Amino acid sequence: MAFSHGYAALARNACVEPFEFERRSLGPNDIAASILFCGICHSDLHAIDNDWGFHSYPLVPGHEIIARVTAVGPGVEKFSIGDVVGIGTVIDSCRTCEPCSHGEEIYCETGATPTFGGADRLGTMTYGGFSNDYVVDEHFAVMIPPLLDPAHAAPLLCAGITTYSPLRRANLQSGHKVGIVGMGGLGHLAVKWAKAWGAQVVVFTTTAAKAADALRFGADSTVVSSDLEQMASHGGSFHYILDTVSAPHDPTPYLGLLKLDGTLCMIGMPAEPLSISSMMLAWRRLIVTSSMTGGIAETQEMLDFAATHGIKPEIERVGRSQINEALDRLRRNDVRYRFVIDMGADLVEHP
Incomplete structure (x- = not known):
């Protein structure tokens, strides 16, 4: 010893x-x-x-x-x-x-x-x-x-492997539209991985001040998630959304942004359980998944x-x-x- x-x-x-x-x-x-x-x-x-x-x-x-x-x-x-x-x-x-x-x-x-x-x-x-x-x-x-x-x-x-691993398994292709929810320690790295694989990256943030950073890190555009009009403009368009938020929040709005057979991956691990509508999943045959490191x-x-x-x-x-x-x-x-x-x-x- x-x-x-x-x-x-x-x-x-x-x-x-x-x-x-x-x-x-x-x-x-x-x-x-x-x-x-x-x-x-x-x-x-x-x-x-x-x-x-x-x-x-x-x-x-x-x-x-x-x-x-x-x-x-x-x-x-x-x-x-x-x-x-x-x-x-x-x-x-x-x-x-x-x-x-x-x-x-x-x-x-x-x-x-x-x-x-x-x-x-x-x-x-x-x-x-x-x-x-x-x-x-x-x-x-x-x-x-x-x-x-x-x-x-x-x-x-x-933070690196936690975001790299699910994005790697997603088999992203050039031109796939990928959403990153949250611009913190996980989210900012997820942007960089997704861009390296050629994805079109959109960052969702509650902090408008982080939009410039998201663009600097390679994001193609940003959405303030509390702005319903901005959210609606992306309806049914994402192949994959990676939710990195660790605070309790409602993931339902992001389900409406996914294409048929789209995937929402939750990696933020809030301390409180989240609620997801089975009806919304069935409507577009969506996949909800998660990942550790x-x-x-x-x-x-x-x-x-x-x-x-x-x-x-x-x-x-x-x-x-x-x-x-x-x-x-x-x-x-x-x-x-x-x-x-x-x-x-x-x-x-x-x-």
């Missing part, structure tokens, strides 16, 4: 504070890595506030981790000391069930081990990337391509795609002393468009 330093919420809705804990010892197939950057995801906020009802404390958040390898076990083949790697939303799975066998570890039938806030297969609580280091089996780490700036790569480990191989594919196409998140860097301020701003949706903690900035002495 090795002592690590991090930032933990000690109770529901609490601010994070310095926290010392133990990481497991390096196993034969493990890598140890010093954390350089960690993105702040809306899921971190959900976990701190226990919005989903299954988190416990102390809780060290963070699953968008960029780190430099400092040690490798004797069986490690993928990585060497000095490599810059990414650690995303899961750090273990059974590896034998059908999803795991097909590279879909996130959907492990016995339950994937989350990077933070869950028990590993030995029953030990996992602590996340709001910390100085991490130990992980090499299978669950990915290589950061040299063309990707490490700080900008961090949000790709969750993605498997390890798909995550590596996504990073390589981002490097090749020059796609990166828009970020605000914060130091460790600014984590609570960033979390408060995230609660108010005051971020353009992802916070990334520089774990080497404003070092704090621990007792």
